[in-house]
Amino acid sequence: MVTVSLPDQSWLDAVGEVDGVTTLVWDPAEPPPEEDVEVFVAPYMAKPEQIEPVKDKPSVRLVQLLSAGVDAALPVVPEDVALANAHGVHDAATAELGVALVLASQRGFDEFATAQPKGAWLPRKFRPGLADKRVLILGYGSVGSAVARRLAPFEVEVTAVASRARAGDDLVEQVHGVDELTDLLPEQDIVISVLPGTAATKGVLGAEVLAALHDDALVVNIGRGPALDTDAALAEAGRLRFALDVTDPEPLPADHPLWTAPGVIISPHTGGVTDAFRPRMVALLREQFARLAAGKDPLHVHPRG
Amino acid sequence: MVTVSLPDQSWLDAVGEVDGVTTLVWDPAEPPPEEDVEVFVAPYMAKPEQIEPVKDKPSVRLVQLLSAGVDAALPVVPEDVALANAHGVHDAATAELGVALVLASQRGFDEFATAQPKGAWLPRKFRPGLADKRVLILGYGSVGSAVARRLAPFEVEVTAVASRARAGDDLVEQVHGVDELTDLLPEQDIVISVLPGTAATKGVLGAEVLAALHDDALVVNIGRGPALDTDAALAEAGRLRFALDVTDPEPLPADHPLWTAPGVIISPHTGGVTDAFRPRMVALLREQFARLAAGKDPLHVHPRG
Numbered sequence: 001m002v003t004v005s006l007p008d009q010s011w012l013d014a015v016g017e018v019d020g021v022t023t024l025v026w027d028p029a030e031p032p033p034e035e036d037v038e039v040f041v042a043p044y045m046a047k048p049e050q051i052e053p054v055k056d057k058p059s060v061r062l063v064q065l066l067s068a069g070v071d072a073a074l075p076v077v078p079e080d081v082a083l084a085n086a087h088g089v090h091d092a093a094t095a096e097l098g099v100a101l102v103l104a105s106q107r108g109f110d111e112f113a114t115a116q117p118k119g120a121w122l123p124r125k126f127r128p129g130l131a132d133k134r135v136l137i138l139g140y141g142s143v144g145s146a147v148a149r150r151l152a153p154f155e156v157e158v159t160a161v162a163s164r165a166r167a168g169d170d171l172v173e174q175v176h177g178v179d180e181l182t183d184l185l186p187e188q189d190i191v192i193s194v195l196p197g198t199a200a201t202k203g204v205l206g207a208e209v210l211a212a213l214h215d216d217a218l219v220v221n222i223g224r225g226p227a228l229d230t231d232a233a234l235a236e237a238g239r240l241r242f243a244l245d246v247t248d249p250e251p252l253p254a255d256h257p258l259w260t261a262p263g264v265i266i267s268p269h270t271g272g273v274t275d276a277f278r279p280r281m282v283a284l285l286r287e288q289f290a291r292l293a294a295g296k297d298p299l300h301v302h303p304r305g
Numbered sequence: 306m307v308t309v310s311l312p313d314q315s316w317l318d319a320v321g322e323v324d325g326v327t328t329l330v331w332d333p334a335e336p337p338p339e340e341d342v343e344v345f346v347a348p349y350m351a352k353p354e355q356i357e358p359v360k361d362k363p364s365v366r367l368v369q370l371l372s373a374g375v376d377a378a379l380p381v382v383p384e385d386v387a388l389a390n391a392h393g394v395h396d397a398a399t400a401e402l403g404v405a406l407v408l409a410s411q412r413g414f415d416e417f418a419t420a421q422p423k424g425a426w427l428p429r430k431f432r433p434g435l436a437d438k439r440v441l442i443l444g445y446g447s448v449g450s451a452v453a454r455r456l457a458p459f460e461v462e463v464t465a466v467a468s469r470a471r472a473g474d475d476l477v478e479q480v481h482g483v484d485e486l487t488d489l490l491p492e493q494d495i496v497i498s499v500l501p502g503t504a505a506t507k508g509v510l511g512a513e514v515l516a517a518l519h520d521d522a523l524v525v526n527i528g529r530g531p532a533l534d535t536d537a538a539l540a541e542a543g544r545l546r547f548a549l550d551v552t553d554p555e556p557l558p559a560d561h562p563l564w565t566a567p568g569v570i571i572s573p574h575t576g577g578v579t580d581a582f583r584p585r586m587v588a589l590l591r592e593q594f595a596r597l598a599a600g601k602d603p604l605h606v607h608p609r610g
Contacts, residue, residue, distance in 0.1 A: 045429075092436040092460050100412050103405035107579070112572045113418030119559035122573045124350075129579025131397040153454045155397050155581075254424035267417045268427045274412070274434025276460075 002292045003035050003059075006285075007043040014282045020293030028053045039064060039292060041285065042073065052076040062298055064288060066281055068272075070302050079304055084288065087300035088142050089280045090272030095146035097271045098192050098222045101243035102151075105218050106130050106190075110265050128216070131155040134187055138204070139194035139223055140175050147192055147222075148172060159184055163200070178204070185212035190220065197224030207232040215239055222271050225250045230258065237261035245271050307597045308340050308364075311590075312348040319587045325598030333358045344369060344597060346590065347378065357381040367603055369593060371586055373577075375607045384609060389593065392605035393447050394585045395577030400451035402576045403497050403527045406548035407456075410523050411435050411495075415570050433521065436460040439492055443509070444499035444528055445480050452497055452527075453477060464489055468505070483509070490517035495525065502529030512537040520544055527576050530555045535563065542566035550576050 005026030006012045012023050026033050026040065028050045036059035042051050044066045051073050054060045062082045065073055070085050077083045104110065108127045115122050133156050137144045140160035148158050148171040158172055161184065165177035176184060181204075185191070191213070195201040205219065206229040213219070218241045221228050225248035233242055234257055241263040250269060252258055259266065288299055310331030311317045317328055331338050331345065333355045341364035347356050349371045356378050359365045367387045370378055375390050382388045409415065413432045420427050438461050442449045445465035453463050453476040463477055466489065470482035481489060486509075490496070496518070500506040510524065511534040518524070523546045526533050530553035538547055539562055546568040555574060557563055564571065593604055 093434050096408060096435050096459055097412055100405070100408035100414065103401060104409055104414055107402055107405050107572070107575065109405065109409055109414060109572070110418065112570075112575075113415065115573070116564055116571055119557070119561065119564045121556035121559075124573075124575070124578055126582070127575070127579055129398050129581050130401050131579065131581035132584065149458045152458060154401055251426035252424070254426075256424065259421055259424045265417075266421055267412070267414070268420070268429075270412065270417075270429070270432070273429055274432055274436065276434050276436035277431070279437065 002039060003037050004039040004289055005033065005037045006041045015285050018286055018289045021289045032057050042066060046072060048072050048076045054081065082298060083302045084298050084300045085302055086281060086284060089277060089284055091143050091146040093274040093276045094143050094222055094271040095150050097245055098147045098220060099150050101220045101245065101265060102190055103130060105241050105243045105265055133189040135190040135192065136161060136184060136188045137192050137194060144194045145169065145171060182209060182212050185209065186214060188217060190218045192220040193223045193227050195223040195227040197226055201227045203229045205229060210236045210240060213240055216241065218243060221246050234258060234261055237264050245269055307344060308342050309344040309594055310342045311346045320590050323591055323594045326594045337362050347371060351377060353377050353381045359386065387603060388607045389603050389605045390607055391586060391589060394582060394589055396448050396451040398579040398581045399448050399527055399576040400455050402550055403452045403525060404455050406525045406550065406570060407495055408435060410546050410548045410570055438494040440495040440497065441466060441489060441493045442497050442499060449499045450474065450476060487514060487517050490514065491519060493522060495523045497525040498528045498532050500528040500532040502531055506532045508534045510534060515541045515545060518545055521546065523548060526551050539563060539566055542569050550574055
């Protein structure tokens, strides 16, 4: 039997029974259980102090997060304990938010939202729409391909860019390397950044790159805020449009000029935050536990050291 | 040779040369041309008086509209002249607006739009999203299936309803008859009406039908306003959400309570109004003209009499 702790009763109930697995509740704000817990599932959006108690439980050999990001866990999980993230669990919600931001800006929802409380029925005006547009997905991993899959029936032409060029998949003929980005941009109508928050991605969408886009092109950010240089975005707002679920800084202070810059739509880092999260997370936990009970290696382990 | 008139030089240039077809400009505000025009293309959003001049041109045997609706043309086109609409030309733009309205409401864009000018970064809150939801498309024709095609990759379950039950297609297993609507509704999270504006569809979404929906379900209207009973919608706003591109009355007067009803998003009948229109309309015109030059029957002729 593998002994697994879950952060509260609702997760225990949701996961249910798994062959070869004993489940119990360990809320890290409470004293640790007596049992020899081998897999510790951290609370949703755990802070470091909510993961740190595993240090005093030498039976723990895997810490399973309920998020994709591992930043809070890395400093407090001992080197010899495996750390697994919730890879793929947020893909559906994040990708659909990407499409939502694209459609909201292309179809003028920001103008409609301003007009609505005034009771203003805006005159007929041809807006760009999404059909026939060229869309570049910057950061073509799990979320990026989920975006491409959702865009496919909208009669668009999708270009995928990742850190290095590689062969395509069922959605794109090829994946371009980021070194080709500036050459590809002048042809694009829409750029969707799904870049993670690393030193390498900081400011990738800076002044020079944005300058390569044609007038009225749209830049969407559903990755991490710092990939888009905020000063460069402010300088281009009006010539370009922006639809941002993530910003730098984040949260955006109330007096930040991005809130009221022309053609900018902001959602408050809500990419993965929908009803889709819980059933997908439960499915991943059940699969993970079943693997461990069968003596297999855990999925989605973050490389350490 | 078939002689075709187009309403202005820009349409003439856009259509270009078609084998066996002579094109010329006839702006119906001007005197008719001397040539024996056989096909008259009406201006975009033509009023009856912009179509009526064909009565004095007995050579005209087909009036081609640049819209799907034939209401303005029917009273002024002689019975022995064929009348063709722009069937399918608005499908891409209208279907993508349907998905845009769904996503905007499911993901809380109305709340974000209210918060943005205040510089308010809203706290994290799980919203319904689109993944895993059951979506009913009411009025499963050309636009309805275009909506279903765009929804397919969003991990939803789509149910199609039309005036009469029939076999399904590559997107839905079967098409239900509208007589099954009330039985189907309690299971649905989202209803998208694509119903046209006819006597039979008026008030189909009335108080009794809306009452069958569970709390927080979303009703989207991208068909014609009168299919949704406005008083019934106002009574249910708050319990249900609404995202409406068409309304009754339309345009909505500035002091109408729908503008400020809770959970209601309104776009100003902008379904077909994007850059996608012109290239699709040009393709249809070229196909239509080529058919006529080849002696075939015209496409999309409205049944008369």
